[in-house]
Amino acid sequence: MHHxxxxxxxxxxxxxxxxxxxxxxxxxxxxxxxxxxxxxxxxLAGERLGEVAGGAVLKHPNDFNLTRxxxxxxxxxxxxxxxxxxxxxxxxxxxxxxxANKIALGQLTNGIAAGVDSASDAPISVSDPLRRxxxxxxxxxxxxxRLAAFAKxxxxxxxxxxxxVAEPRTxxxxxxxxxxxxxxxxxxxxxxxxxAAASHHRLGxxxxxxxxxxxxxxxxxxxxxxxxxxxxxxEKLGTLKPAFGGPDGTMTAGNSTPLSDGAAAxxxxxxxxxxxxxxxxxxxxxxxxxxxxxxxxxxxLLLAPVGATGRLLARQGLTVDDIDLFEIHEAFASTVLxxxxxxxxxxxxxxxxxDGPIGTIDRDRLNVTGSSLAAGHPFAATGARxxxxxxxxxxERGPGTRGLISxxxxxxxxxxxxxxxx
Amino acid sequence: MSIVEKAYYxxxxxxxxxxxGLAEPPRLRRGREFPHGPIxxxxxxxxxxxxxxxxxxxxxxxxxxxxxxxxAPGYGxxxxxxVVDATDVGTVAELEGLRAVLRPAVRGIxxxxxxxxxxxxxxxxxWEADAVARALDGINRTVAKELRxxxxxxxxxxHEGVEAGDLVSTLGFVLQGRSAFVDGQSWHIRHGGAxxxxxxxxxxxxxxxxxxxxxxxxxxxxxxxxxxxxxxVVAVDIPAAGESLAAVANExxxxxxxxxxxxxxAGARIAEHVAARGxxxxxxxxxxxxxxxxxxxxxxxxRWASVLDVNLAAEMRINAxxxxxxVAGGMADDGRIVGVASTSGLAGxxxxxxxxxxxxxxAGLVAAMAPDLAERGITANAVAPGFIxxxxxxxxxxxxxxxxxxxxxxxQGGQPIDVAETIGYLVDPASQGVTGQVVRVCGQNMVGx
Numbered sequence: 015m016h017h018x019x020x021x022x023x024x025x026x027x028x029x030x031x032x033x034x035x036x037x038x039x040x041x042x043x044x045x046x047x048x049x050x051x052x053x054x055x056x057x058l059a060g061e062r063l064g065e066v067a068g069g070a071v072l073k074h075p076n077d078f079n080l081t082r083x084x085x086x087x088x089x090x091x092x093x094x095x096x097x098x099x100x101x102x103x104x105x106x107x108x109x110x111x112x113x114a115n116k117i118a119l120g121q122l123t124n125g126i127a128a129g130v131d132s133a134s135d136a137p138i139s140v141s142d143p144l145r146r147x148x149x150x151x152x153x154x155x156x157x158x159x160r161l162a163a164f165a166k167x168x169x170x171x172x173x174x175x176x177x178x179v180a181e182p183r184t185x186x187x188x189x190x191x192x193x194x195x196x197x198x199x200x201x202x203x204x205x206x207x208x209x210a211a212a213s214h215h216r217l218g219x220x221x222x223x224x225x226x227x228x229x230x231x232x233x234x235x236x237x238x239x240x241x242x243x244x245x246x247x248x249e250k251l252g253t254l255k256p257a258f259g260g261p262d263g264t265m266t267a268g269n270s271t272p273l274s275d276g277a278a279a280x281x282x283x284x285x286x287x288x289x290x291x292x293x294x295x296x297x298x299x300x301x302x303x304x305x306x307x308x309x310x311x312x313x314x315l316l317l318a319p320v321g322a323t324g325r326l327l328a329r330q331g332l333t334v335d336d337i338d339l340f341e342i343h344e345a346f347a348s349t350v351l352x353x354x355x356x357x358x359x360x361x362x363x364x365x366x367x368x369d370g371p372i373g374t375i376d377r378d379r380l381n382v383t384g385s386s387l388a389a390g391h392p393f394a395a396t397g398a399r400x401x402x403x404x405x406x407x408x409x410e411r412g413p414g415t416r417g418l419i420s421x422x423x424x425x426x427x428x429x430x431x432x433x434x435x436x
Numbered sequence: 437m438s439i440v441e442k443a444y445y446x447x448x449x450x451x452x453x454x455x456x457g458l459a460e461p462p463r464l465r466r467g468r469e470f471p472h473g474p475i476x477x478x479x480x481x482x483x484x485x486x487x488x489x490x491x492x493x494x495x496x497x498x499x500x501x502x503x504x505x506x507x508a509p510g511y512g513x514x515x516x517x518x519v520v521d522a523t524d525v526g527t528v529a530e531l532e533g534l535r536a537v538l539r540p541a542v543r544g545i546x547x548x549x550x551x552x553x554x555x556x557x558x559x560x561x562x563w564e565a566d567a568v569a570r571a572l573d574g575i576n577r578t579v580a581k582e583l584r585x586x587x588x589x590x591x592x593x594x595h596e597g598v599e600a601g602d603l604v605s606t607l608g609f610v611l612q613g614r615s616a617f618v619d620g621q622s623w624h625i626r627h628g629g630a631x632x633x634x635x636x637x638x639x640x641x642x643x644x645x646x647x648x649x650x651x652x653x654x655x656x657x658x659x660x661x662x663x664x665x666x667x668x669v670v671a672v673d674i675p676a677a678g679e680s681l682a683a684v685a686n687e688x689x690x691x692x693x694x695x696x697x698x699x700x701x702a703g704a705r706i707a708e709h710v711a712a713r714g715x716x717x718x719x720x721x722x723x724x725x726x727x728x729x730x731x732x733x734x735x736x737x738x739r740w741a742s743v744l745d746v747n748l749a750a751e752m753r754i755n756a757x758x759x760x761x762x763v764a765g766g767m768a769d770d771g772r773i774v775g776v777a778s779t780s781g782l783a784g785x786x787x788x789x790x791x792x793x794x795x796x797x798x799a800g801l802v803a804a805m806a807p808d809l810a811e812r813g814i815t816a817n818a819v820a821p822g823f824i825x826x827x828x829x830x831x832x833x834x835x836x837x838x839x840x841x842x843x844x845x846x847x848q849g850g851q852p853i854d855v856a857e858t859i860g861y862l863v864d865p866a867s868q869g870v871t872g873q874v875v876r877v878c879g880q881n882m883v884g885x
Contacts, residue, residue: 047679054682054692057668057713089686224675227694231678292713 017284019114020295020436024402025052026278027233029390030240032133036275039234041070041077045084045130048277048395051231052126053089056281056293062091064122067109068279069100070130071393071424074137081128102423103345105129106278106397107302107431113282114299123287127401129394130277144171181424183310188345188424189270191315193259196348198314199355203264206347207251210269210387212377213344217384218244225383229402241272241390269347274390278398285436295436296405297417301330302431309426316349319420319428320356324368326430332416334373337432339407339417341400344385349422354380382407397421397429408435441834461841461848462586465548465613466857468637471516473546474498475611478537481524486554488600489607490519493635501540511544517611518545522555522572523594526565534575547585551576552610554603557593557624569593573622580620580880581845588615588846588880591622598625598869601632605866608635614857617822617850620880628868629813630770639864641666644715646706648697649724651677653826654776656684657852658721661860663688670709672697673724697724697750703757711765719772719863720758722751725794727828729787740790747794751775752801759809770813772863775802776855777820779878795820799874806872815871817862822878825849844879 027047030036036044045068053059068081077083082096101108106129113125140148144167151163180187186194196206220226221238230238246268256263257270281293288295305322307313319342327333334340334357342350356362357372364370383403386396397419404417415435422428443449454460465471477487477497490497500518501509518541520534534553541551553576558566576591583589590610594603602625609615645662649655650671659669669690673681678694685692693709695702710717725747728739755773758766767773780788781795798818805816823829823840829849832840841849855877861867862875 050686051678051682051692054671054685054690055694057685057689057691059686059689224696224699227675227696230675231682231692231694232676233679235679237676237678292715294712 017118017120019117019282019299020285020288021280021297021299021402021405021433022283022288022293022295023052023056023281024229024279024398024405025055026230026395026399027051027276028230028236028239029274029276029392029395030236031390032273032275034134034240034275035234035236036132037134039132039275040135041073041080041130041132042084042087044132044233044275044277045080045128046087047231047233048128048130048279049084049088049090049126052279052281054231055228056291059089060091062093064125065113065116066090066094066096066126066128067099067112068096068128068130069098069105069109069394071100071102071105072131072133072136100394101429102425102427103343103391103393104397104421104423104427104429105394106399107401107419107421107429108304108397110280110282110299110397110401111302111429111431117282117284124281124283126279126281127398128277128279129396129398131392131394132275133273133392134275141171141173147171181309181315188315189258189265191309192346192349193263193265195314195316195352196259196264199352201264201348201351203252204248205351206264206269207248209344209347209350210251211246211248213381213384213387214243214246216382217242217388220383229406239389241274242388265346265348269387271345271386271391274392276390276392276395278395280398280401296402296409297433297435300416300432300434301326302429303329304427304429306428307426313426314352315426316345316422317352317356318426319422319430320353320363320372321366321368322428322430323357323418323420324363324366324372326432327372328369330432332432334375336416337418338379338411338415339382339404340375340380341385341404341417341419342380343396343400343421344381344387345391345422347387353420401433404433408433411435438834444834444838461846462547462584464586464616464846466616466853467613469613470495470611471546471549473514473516473549475517475519476500476515476541477519477521479521480530480533481521483521483523485523485594485598485600485603486519486521486607489603492600492604492633493608495611500537503536503539510540514546515541515544515549516546517550517552519552519607520554522553525555525572526561526568528564528568528571531568531571534572538575538579542579542582545583545587547587548613548616549587550611551579551583551587551589552607553589553591554594555591557595559595576622577620577880583845586616586846588619590615590618593622593624595624595626597627599627601630602626602628602869604632604635605861605864606870609861614861617846617854617877617879618858618875619845621876623870623873623875625869626871630866630868632866636866638666639866640718642668643718644668644670644710644713645719645721645863646670646672646710646717647721647723648672650684651681653828654821654824654852654855655723657856658723658859659684659690660688661853661856662719662863663690665860667718670706672706697754698745702750703754706754707758707763707765709765716766716768717758717771718768719774720755720767721774721859721863722754723776725776727788727791729791731787732789735789743790744794747791748797748801751798755805759814767814770865770868773802773805773814773816774859774862775816775818777818777874779820779822779876779881782820782876802874803872810871813868815862815868817870817872818874819855819858819862820874820876820878821850821855822876822881823849824855824877825851844881846879848879850877850879
């Protein structure tokens, strides 16, 4: 990379469970709010930024230019260009890398990476047969032709098609897939509940000490992540019934992320631009790697980041011991636990083409301010939540400290990135 | 809106109210607008001080009509303002000069006109002179009560050594619509040392001003007004108010700092935010405040402590950090500290012992700080709002609210902008000679004199 890329700030709205306080907010509304909070914090009102990259996983057809439209609604200069990207749950991290790479190459001096998702306001479309009939009717040249088209409508066509969180190639939901992984890696219920409880406690503690004062801006009267239950416990979580994996399953609503609404944004800049704008660089973007696994062929759907982690560390000449903080996206508690086990598994790592196991890490270096189980997981927003959170944590720990982000995504994909405090 | 309130504001209700003496209150002149009619200058002696100040302000002035006989003469057209240079007045006999110029002026002044008296304070110039200085205060307060149509009266005590330049920002503020809701007040000016040759439209250009409680109401108005006057505003409010705070910051091109001012590191975080932007603070406006109203018999320790901590102690802790010259991002020399007191604090108010303590404390604090900060050119002043139309006062029951609105000389509640404009005047670099003062923005409220 030619230019050093630094994270100089971030903002998100508090995340909330789908159907909750943001039930009537659109992706456009939430993304605009996240951008406006960031603009206010950094004092960028009326500025023309280099580019804003954002995206949503669940997207209405009318939102074809979601991010650009949000920019136009925001306090940024209307001359700020934008584009939409999407890589499932890794979208927020991929938009970060898109902007970071452009800055590194000198194509931009600054930009915002963002992500947003509303599981409440998910698009509902008509069935394929009805869609074909409607299109035929709209092409009809006479009332007779139009009637002929509508005459083909059958009651079964009228059922709306909601988006499914299922893998098109396997027909399994993400939870079903993860249940297979949970069994395969022998992840027990207690360790999942412990991880979930720790996530809530750590996130609650971070809120309590004001850590999010400069990372979150309230929205629609919600002032704190609405999913967060700081008083939850392993005992309370232990009473929940299995949600995935059948009656003997170990995955519950408590150790799986809920469908969520929210938006997040990261301000990225070259060191020079940050200095000119009197913004304090928190951490630089060191490198990133994207990977995929053959989940139709039986691979663990959400373990693609393992290969990416191994290759990225090797490319940077680093080991897990050189990393001070880890952020592993908690799609499910068992995803994190399986990832940690995979990192230690020599055979698994060698099968991925790595030289050996990635290593073992101390839990007190992992998700130190909680993660998606406690915060919630609006798909595309999660990466843009983690990047500024980690950057600030590293900045607090001092120059040279490193952090690694691992985000799994639908389609058997994953993105991993390394940040270093400056 | 209650049924009573709806009925009151209906066309029929208005007519009834007008018959009952509750006439439509006058519309006040606001903003950087001077009086429309001529400014009349009445020097009661040989002093050129006020004449020179008006020249610096770029305002022409006319000679006064003087009442010499029993049949008072009048002005032909209405006048915009009467400015009396009474700095040479030192005897009881000389007070007749005031009567003689005030009588025609009070009769002939336009709506939202201004009567401004400039006099010497009681500072040991002899028994009679000091008595006369105080007599002027009585005259000012009474004239303010007798004026109609939104016209106001103000008394400025100019200490020995005050030059025309020291008066520019004050005279400009008082004459312009910015002082709309400041009535019957007096405050002091000393020689400030700054060279002032004109009234600036954007006096805060390139300066950083921090405003706490900026997310809504009076605080948002302060932030907007200081930004209008050129300042780069750091808008501070509690994290929970972040959404409206961000909107205010973006609207005025400032920055939003989500911060609980009672946090132990609040001062340090403000300084850090300013230092990161390579600046120091020109003005620190302590506007954030809370109420926890209860009659004293029901006031427990928690209600007592929270109000005093937010409204007074937090302000003192933040000042202590920002006034340390070694703190990057702290107060600049020639900076400005402004506290927000309240007429409740000055007069006392049932059910607000804690609040009154904190707000009177703010008034005491700026008076105490002023002499100690003079060496660095930093001024410390306070404004004391009376009844101001905000979301907070809109929650007062209608009848009570209407009474609060009416019990002042301007027959109405003030607007947040009126408080903001007064603060804008106090933080103006040209207001170097104004320190340790409490300016009430209350329309001469009947309480809290």
